[in-house]
Amino acid sequence: xxxxxxxxxxxxxxxxxxxxxxxxxxxxxxxxxxxxxxxxxxxxxxxxxxxxxxxxxxxxxxxxxxxxxxxxxxxxxxxxxxxxxxxxxxxxxxxxxxxxxxxxxxxxx
Amino acid sequence: xxxxxxxxxxxxxxxxxxxxxxxxxxxxxxxxxxxxxxxxxxxxxxxxxxxxxxxxxxxxxxxxxxxxxxxxxxxxxxxxxxxxxxxxxxxxxxxxxxxxxxxxxxxxxxxxxxx
Numbered sequence: 233x234x235x236x237x238x239x240x241x242x243x244x245x246x247x248x249x250x251x252x253x254x255x256x257x258x259x260x261x262x263x264x265x266x267x268x269x270x271x272x273x274x275x276x277x278x279x280x281x282x283x284x285x286x287x288x289x290x291x292x293x294x295x296x297x298x299x300x301x302x303x304x305x306x307x308x309x310x311x312x313x314x315x316x317x318x319x320x321x322x323x324x325x326x327x328x329x330x331x332x333x334x335x336x337x338x339x340x341x
Numbered sequence: 342x343x344x345x346x347x348x349x350x351x352x353x354x355x356x357x358x359x360x361x362x363x364x365x366x367x368x369x370x371x372x373x374x375x376x377x378x379x380x381x382x383x384x385x386x387x388x389x390x391x392x393x394x395x396x397x398x399x400x401x402x403x404x405x406x407x408x409x410x411x412x413x414x415x416x417x418x419x420x421x422x423x424x425x426x427x428x429x430x431x432x433x434x435x436x437x438x439x440x441x442x443x444x445x446x447x448x449x450x451x452x453x454x455x456x
Contacts, residue, residue: 265444273378273429275447318384320445327372327391327438328399329445331384 234259234323238332245309245339253304253335255319262324264295266304269316269334278304278317309339344368345448347432353454360419362451364432371437373415374445375399375407377428384431390415391437422455429453 235258245251255264263282267275279286279293281302286293290309295302306313316334323330348363364373375387376399386399388407396407404426408416415434419426429452435445 263443267447273431273450273452275431275433275450277444277446280442280444322438322443327374327389327397328386329374333383 234261234321234330236319236321236330236332238317238319238335240335241333243335243337245337247309247311247339247341249309249339250305250307251309251337253306253317253337255302255304255332257300257302257319257321259324260300261297261321263322264302265320265329266293266302267318267320268313269318271315275318306337309337311339311341313337314339345432345434345446347430347448347451349451350449351452351454353456354419354422355456356423358419358422358455360422360453360455362417362419362430362432362453364415364417364434364448365413366415366434366446367413368434368436368446369412370434370446371412372435372443373409374433374435375405375415375417376431376433377401378431378450379428387417422453424455427453427455 237256266278283297290307292305320329320331345366376384390396390409406418432448
């Protein structure tokens, strides 16, 4: 089955710094989602991005489906950005989503 | 905005009790999911439903059952709770995979402790 890997596994930043999180997948996909899991455990939708680039405030994401990766950019990080970031892809023609192992981000004040 | 709600944020139950976790979505989505999340193991799919009264087992269905009597509501049942079912339970919904976009939306989660 499809494998989804995220890097780095852990990241510590000073407030105001920028960062790039990466999601690699082993097979072609027709959609991809990025989530932020906040300290209370809820998974918040960030982007639904099968290809191309999207931006939402300080966050943006790029998926290059032909190269089998997606990047999440966080600019001017804030302490509220702390948490775990997951990417997820659906297996082709089925209901099942495969989640990456996540990147744990800590932003220090 | 899509809203997925779960009946409890925190729940403490005793071993052997029957436990019901409920999930409600307000976007008329066909698909609903139950996951559990444990440190080091990531999100694991317990059960999935693609329509009313329809269900399919996920990766770890043992010890769980589900019920979907109405489109907006998906219940997870622990018939006889055990300590190894202590976990974070996450419900999600999405449109049918036949739709142009089948973005998945999550509820706030239920932290279940079985003592």
